[in-house]
Amino acid sequence: MSGKRVGVHLSDEALHDIESIIAWYTSQAAWQAAEDVAAMILEAIEGLAFHPEAAPIGVSGNRERVISAISYRVVYFFDALHDRVNVNAVVHTRRQWPSSP
Amino acid sequence: MDDTIKLARLRRLAEAGAVSSATIIGRKSGWTVSVDVENGARLLCSADGALRIFSTTDSAIAQMARLGVTRFTVIADAYEAGTLRAPRPDRAVALRETAEYGDWLKAKVEASMARVASGESKLHSLDEARSRVAEMLASAEARKKRSP
Numbered sequence: 001m002s003g004k005r006v007g008v009h010l011s012d013e014a015l016h017d018i019e020s021i022i023a024w025y026t027s028q029a030a031w032q033a034a035e036d037v038a039a040m041i042l043e044a045i046e047g048l049a050f051h052p053e054a055a056p057i058g059v060s061g062n063r064e065r066v067i068s069a070i071s072y073r074v075v076y077f078f079d080a081l082h083d084r085v086n087v088n089a090v091v092h093t094r095r096q097w098p099s100s101p
Numbered sequence: 102m103d104d105t106i107k108l109a110r111l112r113r114l115a116e117a118g119a120v121s122s123a124t125i126i127g128r129k130s131g132w133t134v135s136v137d138v139e140n141g142a143r144l145l146c147s148a149d150g151a152l153r154i155f156s157t158t159d160s161a162i163a164q165m166a167r168l169g170v171t172r173f174t175v176i177a178d179a180y181e182a183g184t185l186r187a188p189r190p191d192r193a194v195a196l197r198e199t200a201e202y203g204d205w206l207k208a209k210v211e212a213s214m215a216r217v218a219s220g221e222s223k224l225h226s227l228d229e230a231r232s233r234v235a236e237m238l239a240s241a242e243a244r245k246k247r248s249p
Binding site: 008009010011012013014015019022023025026029030034036038041042045046049058059060061075077086088089091094095096100 | 230
């Protein structure tokens with residue numbers, strides 16, 4: 001896959017997850033953390049465009065890119081036929097959070 | 102009830118060459134050890150007097166080998182496989198939580214995919230996601246400036 005870039009999209013639910021995560025940090029007045037966590041999540045998602053098969057398939061049945069520094073995982077489906085990544089959820093690695101809208 | 106012998110006494114007898122052989126006896130979820138000493142068979146017990154139950158024959162053999170006893174008879178008639186000790190509660194809880202988390206994540210992802218497949222959920226480009234996040238952070242920044 002090196003050098004090739006695939007399309008990356010986020011579902012409503014995945015975007016809602018990211019917004020919930022940012023909202024939680026800002027509700028705690030953790031402004032810098034909100035920015036940092038958002039940046040790391042978006043950076044991880046952007047990286048999927050270049051290495052969509054790098055993350056293993058997890059219990060969700062989707063591929064799961066774990067961002068261990070902040071304990072979140074990006075759950076996505078890679079459609080190799082159409083060179084396309086759909087991010088379906090962004091969740092904490094251990095807690096059942098954020099919940100679905 | 103058979104007579105018992107504690108490990109410390111057995112060790113002394115073994116050092117004196119008074120232990121001739123041992124029998125490993127199966128029971129529910131484990132194995133006991135009966136040793137033949139000068140005045141008859143004795144079941145190995147713990148320091149507190151409770152019957153010493155080994156989870157495997159290997160662990161029983163290893164214990165006896167440390168005393169220099171290396172010849173055994175094994176009676177497995179009454180052996181029933183099972184777990185000697187209850188699982189550690191913290192580990193059991195952790196495993197259950199992991200399973201619950203897995204179920205939750207699977208359901209969440211399946212729901213998200215189903216909504217995308219049915220057209221109920223819109224797909225957003227990465228640029229669109231960046232814009233939404235930037236808006237949220239800008240709004241948070243504004244609140245921060247207003248907050249005391």
